[in-house]
Amino acid sequence: MALAIRAVAALSLLLGGLALAQNALVVNGLQVAGSTNELVQGTAYAPAAAFASALGARYYVDTDTTVATLQLGGHVLEAQVVTDPAKAARADALHLDGRGIAGTSAVIQEGTVMVPVKPVAEALGASVAYLQNEHTVVVVQPRAELTGITTQGSGPGQQLVLHLSAPVGYSRFFNQPVATLQLHFDRTSVAPQLGGVVGDAFVRADASDTGGGTDVRIQLADGSGYQMYSLPDGAGFRLVVSFSAGGGPARASAHIVLDPGHGGPDPGIAFPGYGSEASLTLAFTERLQKELQARGFDVVLTRTGDYGVSAQTRSQDGIGADLFVSIHGAALPAGQFHAYYLGDATGIDSLAMAVRQNAQSAVQSQDISALRRSILLGLVPQLAVGRSFAEGLGTQLFQSGGYRSSDTSGAPLYVLGGAAGRGVLLEFSPQDLASTTLPTDLADALTKLLASGGATQ
Ligand SMILES: [Zn+2]
Numbered sequence: 001m002a003l004a005i006r007a008v009a010a011l012s013l014l015l016g017g018l019a020l021a022q023n024a025l026v027v028n029g030l031q032v033a034g035s036t037n038e039l040v041q042g043t044a045y046a047p048a049a050a051f052a053s054a055l056g057a058r059y060y061v062d063t064d065t066t067v068a069t070l071q072l073g074g075h076v077l078e079a080q081v082v083t084d085p086a087k088a089a090r091a092d093a094l095h096l097d098g099r100g101i102a103g104t105s106a107v108i109q110e111g112t113v114m115v116p117v118k119p120v121a122e123a124l125g126a127s128v129a130y131l132q133n134e135h136t137v138v139v140v141q142p143r144a145e146l147t148g149i150t151t152q153g154s155g156p157g158q159q160l161v162l163h164l165s166a167p168v169g170y171s172r173f174f175n176q177p178v179a180t181l182q183l184h185f186d187r188t189s190v191a192p193q194l195g196g197v198v199g200d201a202f203v204r205a206d207a208s209d210t211g212g213g214t215d216v217r218i219q220l221a222d223g224s225g226y227q228m229y230s231l232p233d234g235a236g237f238r239l240v241v242s243f244s245a246g247g248g249p250a251r252a253s254a255h256i257v258l259d260p261g262h263g264g265p266d267p268g269i270a271f272p273g274y275g276s277e278a279s280l281t282l283a284f285t286e287r288l289q290k291e292l293q294a295r296g297f298d299v300v301l302t303r304t305g306d307y308g309v310s311a312q313t314r315s316q317d318g319i320g321a322d323l324f325v326s327i328h329g330a331a332l333p334a335g336q337f338h339a340y341y342l343g344d345a346t347g348i349d350s351l352a353m354a355v356r357q358n359a360q361s362a363v364q365s366q367d368i369s370a371l372r373r374s375i376l377l378g379l380v381p382q383l384a385v386g387r388s389f390a391e392g393l394g395t396q397l398f399q400s401g402g403y404r405s406s407d408t409s410g411a412p413l414y415v416l417g418g419a420a421g422r423g424v425l426l427e428f429s430p431q432d433l434a435s436t437t438l439p440t441d442l443a444d445a446l447t448k449l450l451a452s453g454g455a456t457q
Contacts, residue, residue, distance in 0.1 A: 024136040025117060027054035027126075028187065035117065035137065040088045040104055044130075044137045045114040048079075048106060055124060055141065056169015056186050061113055068106045068113050072124045073167025074230035074237035076398065079106035079115050088116075096123045097232070098336075098394070098404030125167040125235065142166040144188040144236060146207055146214050149197045152384055158201035158243065162216060164188065165236040172228070181218040181226055181241070188214040201243040227452040231391050240388065242452040254322035254450050256292055256299045259415065260285040261328040264308030269329055271430035277329040278306065284433045285327050291443035297450075311415050318419030323389070323450065326415050328357075330427035334435075336406050338427040339393050341386035342420065343410020354411035357425070386421040389449055393424065396445035401437060 023044050025035035032054050035046040048068050052059035057072035066081040078095045082088055085107045093105035094116075103119030117137055118128045126141040144166035152159040162183070170185045189209055196206035203219035218241065220226065227242045260281040262268035268277025282303070289299045302314045318324035330338060340354075387410065394405035416423035432438045 024134070025051070025139070026136055027051070027121075027139045028141055030054060034112070036114070039085050039107055039109060039114055040116070043088075043104055044117040045107065046117050048113040048115040051115060051117065051120070055121070055126065055139075057124060068115060070115075070120065070124065071230075072169065073164070074232040075124060075167065076395070077120060077123050079120070081106040081108050081113055083108050085109075094119055094123070095404070098398065098406055141168065141187065142235075144168040144185065145191050146185065146188055146194065146216070147191045147236075149194065149205055149207060149216070151197060151199050152240070152388075154200050156201055156243070158199055160197070160199060160202060160205055160218065160241040160243075162239040162241070163233065163236070164239065167237055170239070174226075179220045179222065179224075181220060183216040183218070183239075184210070185214045185216070187212065190214050202241075229392060229395060229452070231388065254297055255320070256297050256446070257302065257318050257321040257324045257419070258285045258289055258292075258299060259302040259314050259317070259324065259326040261326060263303050263306055266308055269331065271329060271331075274329075274430035274434055277430075280329050280430055280433045281327045282306070284428075284439065287439035288327075288442055291439045292446065295443060295447050297447075314415050315418035318416070318423055321419050321422060323446065324416065324419030324423035325446070326413075326423065326425040327433075328425065328427045329430050329433055332406070332427065332429040334429045334431035335402060336404050336429060337397065337432070338407040339390040339405050340407075340409060340411045340413060340416075340425040340427075341390040342413060342416040342423055343387065354413050357411075357413055357415070384421065386416070386419075386423055389422075390424050392449045392452075393426070393445055396448050397441060400444050401441035403432070403438075403441070 023035055023037045025032045025044065025046050032046055032050050034050060035044060037044045039045045048061075048070070049059055052070045055070070055072060057070040059068070059070050061068045061081065068079045068081050070077045076097055080090065080093055082090070082105050088104040088107055090105055092100060094101045094103040101119060101123055104116050106113050106115045108114070117139065121128050121139045126139050129138045130136070131138060144164045146162060147165050148163035150161045150163070152161055164185065168186050168188050170183055173182045175182060190207045194207055196204055198204045201221065201224070203221055205216060205218045207214055207216045220243065224243050229240055231238045231240065260278070262276070262278035262281065266278065268281070270276055271280065274280055282305075285301055289301060292299045300317070302317045303309045314326070332338070390408050394408050397403040397405070413425055416425060428438065
């Protein structure tokens, strides 16, 4: 990389008189053309497509919403696109995984979308330095290590999980004649002693260093297909590969239990203009049931009218379900939601939420303690399934309808106890619960997750 920086420095000396105000941009030792610091005062901007490609990120622009999106290592960075550079400083300019971050928006200039280099690079895990004498912005991404190849679940719904220590780009190639999925990770080495893995839903997976990068070869079982998704994990990410036998959804007949929150003497939150949470969740859940039934699932509700149902009964209804979804309303802006899975609280917010939910459903504190203890002792089966489901919903609902999860966390929710790891509790805004689009979008997201093995085993 030092060599490349010197080359760029030499080049900028040569061109110095011609391109005084132009900054050069070097990403991982390679120059990215077209960057400028003249668009927005004091801020280096680069052409989004070329910059994303240099980072190994996926990139697309939604022309309806004028949002530019870069995806890397399970993270989603979105930049509002403005046409007037003077309007680049705006409160909602950049979002990382649905949360606002500091920085200026993207600017479209002569048909090219330009993004601010520093906030985008840093949000995606790279470090940024400015070499003043050389008018060069240097972006360096950490190298990654493939630290593990593991399986999750067993049988036909088994998933293969690749653990990467840093966000790096990857490419894939499916070699049809030999039914082998080949993944190539940029700037990644294989952890010492990392051996191949054999599976139920695939034949075997092996990793090898390729000098600079890492190749993973996954031999699929005859006639099976695959889907992949990435989840952020610490400073790195997990790439999850799900397999499906012989095409088509893996579990079209999955048994889904939907739990409309509150009811009867417990109306939940009153939303002015929308009625009670109890009535909103029931009407919404009935529409969601129809959407899921139309997709071939077997769907039952924990309540079908305005009456009270105890948390114990709701929880018991979840026993044996492939998926249990508890629906609640919350004072959220439209388009935002919270997804909770069964786990010990991951933060003070999720613990407070669990205390509130458990208290509303009049669960005894010793029952909560027993649940928390079994979670902490690892006695609740399939906890990882619920987590990957809640995290997967964040991605799927974002992709299908632009919904943002502003909180995805584990919480000791009694109502999810029966379904063990196969339960999620979702909170939506009253506007979305009353909308005609959320039932379809959520049904689509759940169908994709069930088909990809998110909740099958
Ligand atoms: Zn509620």
